[in-house]
Amino acid sequence: MTPLRRGRPDDGGDRRARIVASATRLFADEGFDAVSLRQVARDAGVDPALVHHYFSGKDELFAASVELPADPDDVLAGMASLTAQDRGTALLSAIARLWEGPQRHALAAFVRGSLGSRARTAAVREVFRARVMPRVLEGLEGPREELELRATLAATQVMGFILLRYVVQLEPLASLPREQAIALVAPTLQHYLTGELADPDTGPGR
Incomplete structure (x- = not known):
């Protein structure tokens, strides 16, 4: 399991960016269906609750990860x-x-x-x-x-x-x-x- 990152707390924008970066890579490597929000959280080194704080679900995270201009x-x-x-x-x-x-x-x-x-x-x-x-x-x-x-x-x-x-x-x-x-x-x-x-x-x- 990837440990949560220690040290000086980063701001919300940095944590959100880290989540999106992890999601982008995981969706590209494994496909939408195979990736879970908990898996994204582990990869980004954040608590799963934080993923739910920024995104209502996997669809919204996916849209953010590929910067879709339209839903x-x-x-x-x-x-x-x-x-x-x-x-x-x-x-x-x-x-x-x-x-x-x-x-x-x-x-x-x-x-x-x-x-x-x-x-x-x-x-x-x-x-x-x-x-x-x-x-x-x-x-x-x-x-x-x-x-x-x-x-x-x-x-x-x-x-x-x-x-x-x-x-x-x-x-x-x-x-x-x-x-x-x-x-x-x-x-x-x-x-x-x-x-x-x-x-x-x-x-x-x-």
């Missing part, structure tokens, strides 16, 4: 109430509204910074795996392995849309009206979520 729970509110066939359009619409709103510069900076950092890249992966895709897949039926594959395929479409339209700003996609861009991309995203997936044993070349 995925807020962005995706109401997703579970939609029919399965409406999820693709709804997801892209929520993302487009977010990226075309006042937080667009912070979001772009977050993504660009993530691309150059192993820890931040891992954190972005965890955001999608642990907080975004479970919301999108909630209520969909199928074997766990299939749903995980669908989530991964959907993430490729979402990240490609974000990177090319908003970060790289590749034309003509970057200049398309929002609704047109969504209408063009959403069917592929929807197929990943609910369409028939290719069987490697019966696909082309077999």
Whole structure:
């Protein structure tokens, strides 16, 4: 067990920063689900109660550890109430509204910074795996392995849309009206979520 640090008491900002630094590393190395708040406290050398003092729970600590400009729970509110066939359009619409709103510069900076950092890249992966895709897949039926594959395929479409339209700003996609861009991309995203997936044993070349 890591002992609590001795010596002159540090201020609250330093303790909070230490907690966030430990959480960032642990989330990147082990994944969101495997990390506990008690584990973060041990790594940071603080009492677990202090983690609860600064953060209401693991979701809030995770958001702080990756400096998320927006809370995925807020962005995706109401997703579970939609029919399965409406999820693709709804997801892209929520993302487009977010990226075309006042937080667009912070979001772009977050993504660009993530691309150059192993820890931040891992954190972005965890955001999608642990907080975004479970919301999108909630209520969909199928074997766990299939749903995980669908989530991964959907993430490729979402990240490609974000990177090319908003970060790289590749034309003509970057200049398309929002609704047109969504209408063009959403069917592929929807197929990943609910369409028939290719069987490697019966696909082309077999």
